[in-house]
Amino acid sequence: MTLFGIRIPMMMSLVMWAVLWEVVGRLDLIFLIPPMTSVISAGMDLVQTGSWQNATLITLRSFVFGMALAIVVGVPLGVLMGRVRIIDNIFGLWVNMFVSAPLSALVPILMILFGLGETTVFVTVFLFAVWIIVLDARAGVMQVPPSLIEMGRCYGASRWTIFSKIVLFSALPEILAGIRIGLIRGVKGVVIGQILVSIIGYGELFELYSRSFDMERFWALTLILFAAAMLLSAAVELFEKRIEYYAGAR
Template sequence: MMLFGYRLPMMSSLLVWCLIWEIVGQLDLMFLIPPLSSVVVAMVELIQTKQFLAATAVTLRSFVTGMVLAIVAGVSLGVLMGRFRAADRLLGMWVNLFVSAPLSALVPILMILFGLGDATIVATVFLFAVWIIALDTQAGVKHISGSLVEMSRSFGASQRDVYLKILLWAALPEILAGIRLGMIRGVKGVVIGQLLVSVIGYGELFELYSRNFLMERFWALTILVFAFAILVSELVGAIEKRVEYYAGVRQ
C-alpha cells in the first residue's frame, strides 16, 4: 500500500478501520457499535469465562468432526468425478448446485432429521464444506497427465497404488485449496447451524448477547470467530505453499 510515495505496512488499512470504529463508538452514534477499546476489554474478560470455554469445546468438536467427514467424502467424490466421466455426468450437476445454493435454508430440515444437538451442527458443517472440496479435487485429478498413470502401471502398480500414490499426491495442491475453502465455509456452517439451533455452543452465546444488548461481548465473540476462520485458512495456505512442487511435476 502506497501513500504519498511511501510504502505503508500491510496492517495499515486494518489500523485505519480500527481507528474509525473507535471514533464512531466514542461518539455514541448508535448503541449497536460500542468503542473498539470496550470490545477488546470484553474479549479479554470473555475468553476467561467458563461459559465461553464450554461453548468453544462444543463448537470445535462439531467443526472438527464435520470437517473430517467432509474431507473424506469430498476427496473421494472428487476423485471419482475426475476419473470417471459417467460419475461426473451423474453427480457434477448436484455438486455445482449445492456449491451455489443457500445452504442455510436446509438447516431447519437437518434439525428435523438430527434433532437439536451436535449432530445437526456436524451435518451443517459437512454440508457447507464437502462440495467445494469435491470440486477442487476433481479439478486436480483432471489436470493429471495420463502418462503418470500409465507409467505407474508399467512398473506393476496396483489400482490401489495408483489412487493412493499417484492421483492423490499429484492432485494435492488443488485438494488443499479445496480444504482451505471448505474450512472457511465450515466455520460459516458451524456458526449458522448454532445460531439457528440457538441452544448450544457459540449460537447460544450470540443469542444471549444480542437478546440482552451486550454488544461489547457480541462483537468480541464475532471477532474471535473471524480470527479463527483466518487462522485455519492461513495454516492450510502455508501447507499449500510447501506442496506447490507437485503442481509442476504431475505432467
C-alpha cells in the same frame, strides 16, 4: 500493497479499520458499535468465563466432527469423479447444485430430520464444507497431465502406484485449496446451525448478548470467530505453499 512507492504491510489495513472503528465508537454515532478498545477488553474478560469455555468446547466438537466427515467423504468422492466418468455423471449435477444452493434454507429441514441437538449442527457443518472439497479434488485430478500417467506406465508402475504417487500428488494443491475453503465454510455452518436451530455453543452466546444489547461481548465473540477462521485458513495455506512444486512440476 504499495502506496506512493512505499511498501505497506497488508496488516496495516486491519489497523486502519480498527482505528476507524475506535473513532466511530468514541463518537457514539451508532449504539451498536462500541469502541474497539472496549470490545478487546470485553473479549479478554470473555475468554476467562466458564460460559465461553463450555460454548467453545461444544462448538469445536461439532466443527471438528463435521469437517472430518466432510474431508473423509469429499476428497475420495472428488477423486473418483475426476477419474471415473460414470461417477462424475451421477454426482456432478448434485454437487454443483448444492454448491450454488443457499444451504441456510436447508437448516430447518435438518432440524426436523435430526432434532435440536448437536447432530443438526454437525450435519450443517458437513453440508457447508463437503461440496467445495469435492469440486476442488475433482478439478485437481482432472488437471493431471496424461503424459505423467503414460510415463508411469512406461516405467512399469502399477495402477495403485500411478494413482497414489502421480495422480494424488499432482492433485494435492487443489485438494488442499478445497479443504482450506471448506474450513471457512465450516465455520459459517457451525455458527448458522447453532443460531438457527440448537441455540447451543456460540449460538447461545450470540442470542444472549444480542437480546441483552451487550454489544462489547457480541463483537468480541464475532472477532474471535473471524480470527479462528483466518488462522485455520492461514495454516492450510502455509502447508499449500510447501507442496506448490507439485503443481509446478505438473
